[in-house]
Amino acid sequence: MAEIKIHAESRTEFGKGAARRIRRADRVPAVLYGHGTDPVHISLPGHDLMMALKNSNALLSIDIGGDNHLAIPKQVQRDPIKGFIEHADLLIVRSGEKVVVDIPVIVTGEVISGSLVVTEMNDVSVEAEATHLPESVEVSVEGLDAGAQIFASDLVLPSGSELQVDPEQLIVHVIAERTEEQVEAELAEAEEEAGIEHEEPELVDEEPAAEGDGSAE
Template identity: 60%
Template sequence: MSAEKITAEKRTEFGKGAARRIRREHKVPAVVYAHGSEPIHLTLPGHDTMMALKHGGANALLEIEIDGQVQLALTKQVQVDPVRRVLEHVDFVAVKRGEKVTVDVPVVVVGEAAPETLVVTENAAVSVEAEATHIPEQIEVSVEGAEVGTQITAADLTLPAGVTLLADAELLVVNVTAAPTAEEVEAELAEAEAEAGIERDEPEAEAADEAPAEESTEE
């Protein structure tokens, strides 16, 4: 994983008001945490930071230039506005080249399982240890041709060189089950609606086969 380069400014103003002013300037408030040192409060360029985080994935690694000095930082938490989808705040952890770090790496399922199967991702990420500059962006799991009953655990994953599994080896990652029939889907839907208190519309009563006979009148 290559580190994206970002130039930052040290932040001296704090609080919600200061954060709003920073965001109005299309910038992002951020903090870099380091063991044994005071947190570094920064202001980052909004667009460049967004693009760096997208490119780096869940564990984006950034080279943050602060007053002419470069700090290697690993992304730990990203806050995004739920409506406007813009960055609101980013937390980083300071790391060094060659340093081992513990991260959760996303699992990506590839391939097509056997017909009439359902592939269920039981755990979408696994915990591993890797060098800060060699964190895998994702771990691929192939289910090509997998039959019903196939179970892939953390121990079955193929990890890149230098990456050590920290998750329980027996952790179930992917489970291949039988695809539900239309009747089973309908039954589950009806049960869920019943639990939610939703009543289904009953079909309208069928019209009578014959119209009622007219009363005869005598002259």
């Protein structure tokens, strides 16, 4: 993965007020740490950081006044509503160093008609060289039928990557698509267990037809 260069500025003000001022200037407060060094508090251009972190394991080259550090994102805090980045923790790494990161599982292909794919893990942990981190791992379900299972040990990882989860961890499995009758039966069973009772609609007796007054025409 190519390095993404971002120019940073040192910051000396801390606290919520300072963070708000930084964000109003379209920048993101961040901390750079690792390798036994003291944490370095910086701010980064918001748009540049957002674009760089479209890949969660982006390799960043942080330039602080001409002093460059290679780093990867370790924790990114986002606004729960608007989604913009509020704060970032960046881990300093070195070429040749191995680190553990989470990479997304990408499911590809189509299962046999009448089957559904259930993804048990959306990402897996792998160990890889810091400057050659994989972006994702693909899992093909092409032509699989109900009952098929794919475990962590079945994953084909990029060269240089090692699995860091239990090899027997279930990643994806294929199940039979439920019929409408099965869904209704499961719903009825769940309602019964929860003690939900449906009241029977009341039957309304029809009013008897009015009798004539017997008058002759």
